[in-house]
Amino acid sequence: MLSLQEIRESLQVAEQLARLSLTSAGDREDGEGDNIRTNPPKPYVPPKQLLMYLVRMGSFTSKPLQGSEECEDDLVVFPDGMVGRDDLLHWVQEPLVDLPPLLPHTYRYPPSTPSTPSSSSSSSSPNTTRPTPTSTHHQPPDNSFRVMQWNILAQALGTNTDNFVRCPPEALDWNTRKFRIVEEMLTYLPQFICCQEVDHYKFLESVMERLGYCGVFMPKPDSPCLYLPNNNGPDGCAIFWDDTRFKLLNTHTRVVEVWHVQSNQVVILLVLEERSTGQQLVLLTTHLKARQGALLASLRNEQGKDLLTFMDQHCKGRPIIICGDFNAEPSEPVYTTMTDTSTGLHSAYSFLHDHTEPSYSTWKVRGEVDCCQNLDYIFYTPDKLTVEGGYDVPTEEDMGPNRAPSLSYPSDHFALICDFTFKKTQLEDEEGSASTSHL
Numbered sequence: 001m002l003s004l005q006e007i008r009e010s011l012q013v014a015e016q017l018a019r020l021s022l023t024s025a026g027d028r029e030d031g032e033g034d035n036i037r038t039n040p041p042k043p044y045v046p047p048k049q050l051l052m053y054l055v056r057m058g059s060f061t062s063k064p065l066q067g068s069e070e071c072e073d074d075l076v077v078f079p080d081g082m083v084g085r086d087d088l089l090h091w092v093q094e095p096l097v098d099l100p101p102l103l104p105h106t107y108r109y110p111p112s113t114p115s116t117p118s119s120s121s122s123s124s125s126p127n128t129t130r131p132t133p134t135s136t137h138h139q140p141p142d143n144s145f146r147v148m149q150w151n152i153l154a155q156a157l158g159t160n161t162d163n164f165v166r167c168p169p170e171a172l173d174w175n176t177r178k179f180r181i182v183e184e185m186l187t188y189l190p191q192f193i194c195c196q197e198v199d200h201y202k203f204l205e206s207v208m209e210r211l212g213y214c215g216v217f218m219p220k221p222d223s224p225c226l227y228l229p230n231n232n233g234p235d236g237c238a239i240f241w242d243d244t245r246f247k248l249l250n251t252h253t254r255v256v257e258v259w260h261v262q263s264n265q266v267v268i269l270l271v272l273e274e275r276s277t278g279q280q281l282v283l284l285t286t287h288l289k290a291r292q293g294a295l296l297a298s299l300r301n302e303q304g305k306d307l308l309t310f311m312d313q314h315c316k317g318r319p320i321i322i323c324g325d326f327n328a329e330p331s332e333p334v335y336t337t338m339t340d341t342s343t344g345l346h347s348a349y350s351f352l353h354d355h356t357e358p359s360y361s362t363w364k365v366r367g368e369v370d371c372c373q374n375l376d377y378i379f380y381t382p383d384k385l386t387v388e389g390g391y392d393v394p395t396e397e398d399m400g401p402n403r404a405p406s407l408s409y410p411s412d413h414f415a416l417i418c419d420f421t422f423k424k425t426q427l428e429d430e431e432g433s434a435s436t437s438h439l
Helices: 005-024 031-036 050-054 084-096 153-162 174-188 201-211 296-313 335-337 348-352 426-437
Strands: 145-151 193-198 215-219 236-242 246-258 262-275 280-287 319-325 362-366 369-373 376-380 387-392 418-421
Touching: 005 050, 005 084, 005 296, 050 262, 050 296, 084 174, 084 201, 145 174, 145 280, 145 319, 145 376, 153 174, 174 369, 193 319, 201 215, 201 236, 215 246, 215 262, 215 362, 215 376, 236 246, 236 262, 236 280, 246 280, 246 418, 280 296, 296 335, 296 348, 335 376, 348 376, 348 387, 348 418, 376 418
Parallel strands: 145 193, 280 319
Antiparallel strands: 145 418, 193 236, 215 236, 246 262, 262 280, 319 376, 362 369, 387 418
16 A cells, blocks of 8 residues: 555656656657657556545545435425426525526527527627526527536535635525525526536425426545535436426446546436437536546546447437536547547537637636636537527626625536537438428
């Protein structure tokens, strides 16, 4: 067993080797680059003992497990006669009446789409519209479905370890945050909600089931929340879906592996079918390993490869959407792996932003450090799905200098929200052409 000092020394060496393996030939000096082009370096694989440490890094292995208060969400009391989305939205907004309004999102159409349905394609107006969070929002096509990707911030992490020095303590109180989280979900009411850092699943499930939604939750094997005081059990990933519109055909879950070793990250895969059309969809969500550096970037890339292998085992030619907090900027290897032409996947937000990812999906202040990063993505198969539009993350002006979380937003990550439609299959096109020809 390596000592802590030996682990630290090994990590320094491993970081250098990982950085070397990630450096392209074009980044080397001429002489070295010629050699690299003919003999490219193999990806660096850390020794087994170091790898076992890496996959648990982030869990508080030097601390004892804490007692859990998982019963906290068991007593959710709803008013009598509360029916439908508007009643639920009123219920969650009532305790927030003295707080600033929820941060708004701006609706963005695809680059070739005019700003409003009545606009001409030559309009010089920007292809965005801005509703207020409590108003009636942009209505996508009737046959579209909406997907939300959101790291909602584990309560135990937010109040114990995340060091949000500019966030008022009352904004991190669960009795405030739980209503803000549901307010964001109900305001945009997606058919699919993919969440990470969920440590209050029972509460969310009890609310969403009143609107006909079902859910699946998978905790991390060794959640860091379990080592923190006043925790509500492990955090993990969850998917909620509108069961009145989509029925569940199959559920598959997996603990993500890196170099044949189980990590502390999980993935949920659902196979769903639209009740009215029979169209099927594969939906996945995950939350990859955090922390910066070449070694962790290599580890995330291996997690991405494992995720894609898992996806391939179950997709069987169906349309695919992958939502997640990948903890990786677009410059990292895992982003390239996910969007490689061989995968058939593309980033929905890159498409909406004319093939450039947004500047950020999380913006927080930790200590004195302003952390502005793009880490969250919605990947999809463009040959089978069309992106009809989506909501941009809140602007820097709207969030203010204290960033997020805040009294106006319950998480340090912003929700990504996209509208999709199924593309017609070749058979449907042929049937449509045949029926037209007989008119």
